[in-house]
Amino acid sequence: MLACVIHGRDDLRVEELAAPAPGPGEMLVAVRYGGVCGSDLHYWRHGGVGDFRLKEPMVLGHEVVGTVVAYGSPSPAGPPAGTAVAVHPATPCGVCPECAGGRRNICRDTRYLGSAARTPHVRGGFAAAIVVPAEQVRPLPDGLPPRRAALAEPLAVALHAVRRAGPVSGLHVLVTGAGPIGCLVVAAAKAAGAARVTVTDLLPTALGYAGTVGADTAVRAGDPADPGWPSEVDVAVEASGAAAGLDTCLRLVRRGGVVVQLGMLPPGPSPFAGNLLVSREIELRGAFRFDTEFDAALHLLAAEPAFDALISAVVPVRDAESAFALAADRARSCKVLLDFES
Template identity: 65%
Template sequence: MRACVVHKAGDLRVEAWDPGLPGPGEVLVAATLGGICDSDLHYYHRGSVGDFQVRQPMVLGHEVVGRISALGPGTDGPAAGTPVAVHPATPCGACPECARGERNVCGHARYLGSAARMPHVQGGFAQRLVVPADQVRALPPGLDPRRAVLAEPLSVALHAVRRAGEVAGRRVLVTGAGPIGALVVAALRHAGAAEVIVSDLLDAPLAVARRVGATATVRADRPDDPAWPDCVDIAIEASGSAPGLGTCLRRVRRGGTVVLLGLLPPGETGFMGNAVVTREITMRGAFRFDREFDDALSLLASGLDVDPVISHTFPLTRAVEAFDLAGDRTRASKVLLDLDDLRQGSA
């Protein structure tokens, strides 16, 4: 078996990988497709995501679909051969956050392809992976795995939209039109947002945002563009940049809500605190997701229009090429890895 492993910044390898055998309560998944996320790119380019540093070789990837290959001893789960999506989080189930139903902020959670803990949690860009049985979801009938692989990032978007509160009939600004930002647009439109204005520094991602439902787009580096809204009810920061946060705070109305979704650079980030006070702006973080995963699969099965978000597919053997392209936002949106050892993928 092979896997896509990061060793340090700029050092990504496709190498032999032994996932081991599933134990009680676990399943072995034959992965078929994986989606490259911004966090995977950060581990590749920077050797870190936020404050999480790569300190040992780590299989990347947390957006994964596949088939059940085997069940561990005494394990209840989908039968071998069942197409499944993998929920990447394993909350502890015992902390105060888990008890309150806030499992996505569990301080003891394990997440596929994350360097937040030592030893690191190995990820899903492997031809086989072992996960707890309760982390797999049988795909709804008729759901193409190529769409199902978007369940994880769509879950992130759904959680951010829920953190925003009531969005039906509201005017919303989204800063950042990468794959997550585009999926936020789709989630907002599904939730009934009246207007969704999207900003980005590049034309290509803005074109994707329009295809999934943005009512207007604007270049972030053109402050005098008349397409900028005077004010919005809600702003969702999906670029992970201090300028994007500043734009949200300037454009949201008095008493409005700003949701911070994109992870900002490590350390402290300054922001317009006085504006938050004098205009009574509500600021909320949105981190990962929990039960939104099942909702995401249902929405994808029902035909939510997110297909434009996927731009390329590469076989695992060309993972470095796939990662290099995924980092070029002028050419690519969501790039997939074909992990299926029973077929040969192509770009």
């Protein structure tokens, strides 16, 4: 079977690998679509993401949908063969203090598809067939096409970030960064009842995508004279992964407001306006991955066809490197999918 394997910085290969076989409690899924994520791009361009560095070749990908093929023996409960499904990419340990406390997304011993956070690295989902624990497979809700369902993982990230902010109903929310995750944060905030969402980015194309999913105001981040800049907001979600974005959030959120850092900042220390946390009693909260939000994401996707506008290209897996190059060019794309059946 074909798979996308990262060997190091700028070394992405489409290789023939042996097809896996499911074991007890596992399911074999034929992958149809895989979404190219910002973390996949970081592994390709930089050999790592945040503090997670490649130490060995790894199959990339964690945003995948497909079809149930078979179960291991003894067969666990689950949807029958032929069912269209999305795959929750996290396997938390279930026993650490974080799991016991209901925060499985920050499990200290989790396994996550296509992640170099642990060694050996966890094989990802960019392969024609994958084996996953059966409890991580979700049948697609009625009316949700597999192509749109490929957005479930990044939308779950966005939903978790908005939940970390607390109730946003009736509030003004700022989102810095209009990449795929930032656009989905816009949609998540609107779905949670935000009265107004302002989004910032350097690129007009990215801001245009944000508008398709509900942004009320789009602001050019590099233009201090842009008339869309708010005087202050109630909540800010930093989705760009840039220190400048965090600075914008801290300076625009109201006194006593909440800033959620969602974008993964570069490795090492990051400067930020820490005195504002003190003098304005701003709450700075991190947001990492998600847990039960994955199921909520599937139902939101099923209810809202507007998400289709964020999918800018579907590329055959054999052309994975060109797909990655397109996904990395934010002036030409938002979310790029790999197609494992073409």
